[in-house]
Amino acid sequence: MRCRTTISCILFLTGARIDATTLRGLVIENELGGPPMANIEISAVAGANSWATQTNGAFKLEFPKKHPGDVVQIVVNKLGYVVVNEVQLRRPLPRDADSEPLTIVLCKAEVREEMARRFYRLKSFEAIEQTYEKRLAELKDGRKADAEALVRLSAERDQAKAAAEKAAEQLAKLRPELTSNLYAEATRLFLEGKVEEAIGVLDEEKLRRSLAVARELRAEAQKAIDEAIQGYLLKAQLLTTQFRFDEAEMTYQMACDAEPQNFEASFAYAKFSLDLNRYHNALEAYQRCLESARKTAEKANIAGALNGLGNLHYRQNRMGEAHKAYEEALAFRRQLAEQNPETYLHDVAITLNNLGNLNVDRSRLEEAGKAYEEALAIHRQLARQNSQAHLPYVAMTLNGIGIFHWRQNRMEEARKTYEEALATHRQLAEQNSWTYLPYVATTLNNLGVLHRDQRRFEEAYKVTEEALATYRQLAEQNPQTYLPYMATTLNNLGLLHQDQKRTGEAHKAHEEALAIRRRLAEQNPQTYLPDLAMTLSNLGILHKDQNRTGEARKAYEEALSIYEKFARQNPDRYNRDVARVKRLLRELFGAKKEARDR
Template identity: 55%
Template sequence: GYVVVNDIQLELTLPADPEERPAIILLCKEGDREEMARRFYKLKSVEAIDKTYRKKFEEAQNASAAELAKLGQERDQAKEAAEEVAERLAKQKPGIGSELYRTAMRLFLEGKVDQALVTLSDEKLRKLSKAAKEEAIQAWLLKAQLFTVQFRFDDAEKAYQGAIDTSPDSFVANFAFAWFNAELNHYEKATTGYARCLESARSKGNSGDIAATLNNLAILDRDQKRMEAARKEFEEALEIRRELAHKNPDTYLPDVADALNNLAILDADQDRHEAARKGYEEALEIRRELAQKNPDTYLPDEARTLNNLAILDAAQNRQEAARKGYEEALKVRRELAQKNPDTYLPDVARTLNNLAILHGAQNRQEAARKEYEEALEIRRELAQKNPDTYLPNLAHTLNDLAILDGVQNRREAARKGFEEALKIDREVAQKNPDTYLPDVARTLNNLAVLDTAQNRQEAARKGLEEALNIYERFVERNPERFQSDVARVKGMLQTLSK
């Protein structure tokens, strides 16, 4: 049968005039409700975040590049934090929560964030905390999310603390606060929060909560390059989830696949290629089975695992296996993008770009060109709508297509592509130099190769010197990543001098 996704929005008195405020009812199959609710709450959060960003951007006409970069970072952090909120809200059963919470939630879903915050005043929440702790925690956490979508992170932290003060041992409150801190790169606070969650979950013997906390701690450790700690936590989470899935496969098999995928990513990062392959293949087998029964929920995960396995195949020079994986992932993602282009078109472009790189390596140059050009068309459209998010991807595809043009001796097309990519790279690096200056150096390097081939020696020298200057700044921070770039550019400059 079918169930309502947005039940909380239907708890209102209909206006006398039906044109004043139409009632919108979102339905889905009963088995898809949690996934559809997750998407619904995430969409509403993203809409509020984008509204805040546009308003702040318009108010920041005279802001510096650093201030604009910070604004973009705040938007991205708010969107990442919204993931946990959407998952938590989707798991709630219809009809739960205090009237205070439900009123504020309806206002939020109508886009009235300020009114929702007024509804959730500290005074009302403290009063609720004395009468019904669980309902008060739920309301404090909603208030924290409302502050987050407005980039008021300090106020959000106080609201999270309000939830924890209501019940210091609450797993839900501590887990939500730890996630929030992790997305803001407040690693110490996040680690402390997850440690508290783990202690609570272990004391209560809640295996699902133990595994979820270990998984997030592992991601936190991986991001901080504590690889062995991350491995230990991923492995324990996987072991627990296997045991849970053995007793209740319908509920826990998706978590097993997630754990396998996370551990495989770590294995690939550490060049443990065969272990990574084994993990991806088992995760893919589970996700294929899940997607057969419930495609709306699990097809995106199947495509993601196919893409990851194809990347591993390409790295191991298993080019036909990689091609097959990319093509299957692309087919799935095209189907998903037909139904939901805003969510899945970026994945289509990413897979096209990966497949084009592979075809270029296999000397299937016309196939590669066709894929690059389609990826480029998609990324231009995406960058027009959301330049901060998609301009860097557009520059990557321009750069890759220009390399192919150079290989095929289409030198003027190559120059045009490199120059457009360089213009974009410089623009995004001005706002966020730590992330995008290496892309400027890479494109300068590629353009210098073309200049050398066309006997434009001085232009090549100038480009290489600027690239070297950038790489030498970054090699001090990350020698493992940038030493080879410094050596390559120095070698090219020496060759030019002869």
């Protein structure tokens, strides 16, 4: 579809006049840091010259007899392109054009939502880092920067970034014409780095008044109610960038209270809660979403709520409930895709991939293979039409298929699949390292496991150590997200050292993994205790090989206690681990008896 970006007329004039006020700016393609775009027509609705951007993307608009502070509407024309940061086109004229330039980001219409998501994500991360540095300086100035305070501050930054990832998706979906002036003004201030001013614009009393007026005229004013809710959601997202999580949660709750059956408000709150591991709140919000969607018979919303519930159950190791939710979500998404494949086929593939991951964990490999195969076919088909949007999902599914082949001892198929996934992830990471470097590390780790099983130890060391170095780098910036992955890679490196009889190095790797996993399990036992049990059993084997029988027994018994607890909840997944550790204990006692007999 061919389209032309043209913004409607808005022009407010205030204050005394001067001869002319200048607005300078730059037009770039796709995202911040993208290449400049030349020969783009830039103008204003009224009162300014028209300008074609130079080879470096620069433009300059002159507003005769207008004053700094006057609000103007900038117009951008490029056939087939839209403005990513459209909300910034309505802006007050600056006092100093050189110090306050306007950056306009253009992209093709079909990738607008993805580019808008990247734009808001980057802006949110910038705000989060500024808040982090400010808080860190305050701690140091007040001589309160002890280890506990620094860990707490770092955790808050990680939580803010996780929530910002989801918030960027919501912000990207909204168009300025569907929001209130209050919302647009707050968004503009946020994008200019003025987060506290943006929060101030979204004054609670103003939002309450807007909501009260709208309720009085509900029959004619549903749009106003929706705008008030959007204001609450934006405020919650901005508060999150400032690590003010409790205030953000209260604001999300206000949005839900404003209209309890509003799906978007409950869904945003559910994802926020899931990202912060506030599972009880996430469960309530997802269930409210599902109830609301079922009442209105909105199949897309029903499927979205069910897929979210599946993710929540999976995170909490409730595999049966996760499977039921995913299957129902998939049924709805298949129905929708039959009617509108362009919109919903991607969602079908996402849920199929989730089912593949779940079925691999439950050792239902035949079902996993079917789900992965269909998901990959869909993602490849979509990537041929739009590689920028869908290639990451091809690589994600390939990684899952690699694990699937590995579990079935199809080592060459697994290697080939991992290597294709790795090449794709490296290509994506060159363009956007923050987003895709973790996927590079994950695939490297999986390749390391495969090479170890094939006794290709040199290759295994190479990729495992690269994965570990990458995760260490990522964990320094965001420990809450990446320490679990770092522990997994340390665990695998320890096993590799054991195979090569490098006892000291193996012990060091396992002990570091154990320390990380104990800390994680204290914070979230349902998710991380099974990982702790895995490391304990590996350490037990290492102690046994070194004739440290007492330490081996202690490690095995703690691991067995954990696995038995989880096997009562999920026997399909954990009974084999119970049997494995019991066998290790029998072997340990047999070795001990043999030593006594000698």
